[in-house]
Amino acid sequence: MGPTATGKSGIALDIAGYLPVEIVSVDSAQVYRHMDIGTAKPDARSMAAVPHHLVDLIDPHEHYSAARFTEHARIAMREITGRGNIPLLVGGTMLYFRALLEGLSPLPAADGGLRTHIEERAEANGWPALHAELQRLDPASAARIRPTDSQRIQRALEVCHLTGKPMSKILDQPRHARFPYHPIRMILNPGDRHMLHRRIAQRFDRMLERGLVDEVRTIRDKFRLNDASPSMRCVGYRQVRMYLDDEVGLEAMRDMAIVATRQLAKRQLTWLRPMKNVQTFDCLEEDLPSQVREYLRNAGLAVRFRSTFNWEEKHERWV
CATH class of the missing domain: 3.40.50.300 (P-loop containing nucleotide triphosphate hydrolases)
Structure with missing residues (x-):
């Protein structure tokens, strides 16, 4: 590595x-x-x-x-x-x-309807505006995602809305996998x-x-x-x-x-x-x-x- x-x-x-x-x-x-x-x-x-x-x-x-x-x-x-x-x-x-x-972390599967809604909001307001929203909901994720990184902003917001939790908190949960x-x-x-x-x-x-x-x-x-x-x-x-x-x-x-x-x-x-x-x-x-x-x-x-x-x-x- x-x-x-x-x-x-x-x-x-x-x-x-x-x-x-x-x-x-x-x-x-x-x-x-x-x-x-x-x-x-x-x-x-x-x-x-x-x-x-x-x-x-x-x-x-x-x-x-x-x-x-x-x-x-x-x-x-x-x-x-x-x-x-x-x-x-x-x-x-x-x-x-x-x-x-x-x-892998227990993240929820993608939700097509929610993703479309997020994309429509991005078209209207721009991805930096959604990044600002992510900063309120999940500051830790927003800190490592660029304001122009549409894919990662979309996924982080999707996880927040589907789980009611910041994606960064879910990623920090213990993982159990046999290697x-x-x-x-x-x-x-x-x-x-x-x-x-x-x-x-x-x-x-x-x-x-x-x-x-x-x-x-x-x-x-x-x-x-x-x-x-x-x-x-x-x-x-x-x-x-x-x-x-x-x-x-x-x-x-x-x-x-x-x-x-x-x-x-x-x-x-x-x-x-x-x-x-x-x-x-x-x-x-x-x-x-x-x-x-x-x-x-x-x-x-x-x-x-x-x-x-x-x-x-x-x-x-x-x-």
Whole structure:
């Protein structure tokens, strides 16, 4: 686990060199097909060398949820262990990790009539006005939801009206879910926040060089996406969409995307901070792969470590 741009995918591939793992993506953006550059999806060589699961599941106009992730992840993990391998969960979508390990909160099912009513009110008054209403009903939820995030405002208000309780209170209730595995939890956490910010900026610049703008243009036109589409709310994609619609210029788009990614990393670190029974590594350490390997060697894994790792040999073995 860890915030964006901490090198989780690289460490996962390194682990695959000495343990019989298959990677399960815990990333709410990598589930979308055709969204490769902006989600930092593993390249073809990595995907061929090590089996990856829960990547490229749906098209950009479709919806995904923590409940669907939990179902798909459990299926993938059963299949992986059935082959005698180890599921290696890798990603930064902390809500998905929490749902899988602790279970889902007892939130009510969606109510079509109530959602339509909320949408009609939003058309008349704007989503910021409904966000102000949410601030009165559920200050904790309003504090973590942007005034323009229509989907999350709608859901939080829906839960308030259906249950008579703030959604934040329901989410804080104890969960009871049996997780039938022994998890070894590792966090990649930057020792220097400024260095992480530099990494974030450099990575987004590489995405632009690789053709992120064309990628967003293609999927937006093909699937007729707009700013309310779930995929277009992903960090980076939202800002490029604004640039394509002439709402901001190129430099402003870049700056906004980098700031939004920093904010995402901050939220991810907030999720991780109270976690217990975890081993934290500084993602900026030069000998990070060796540190992780030594930790896993002593973690009680009942498997033999591979002594060497050859990409070509690995490719042949997996395919």
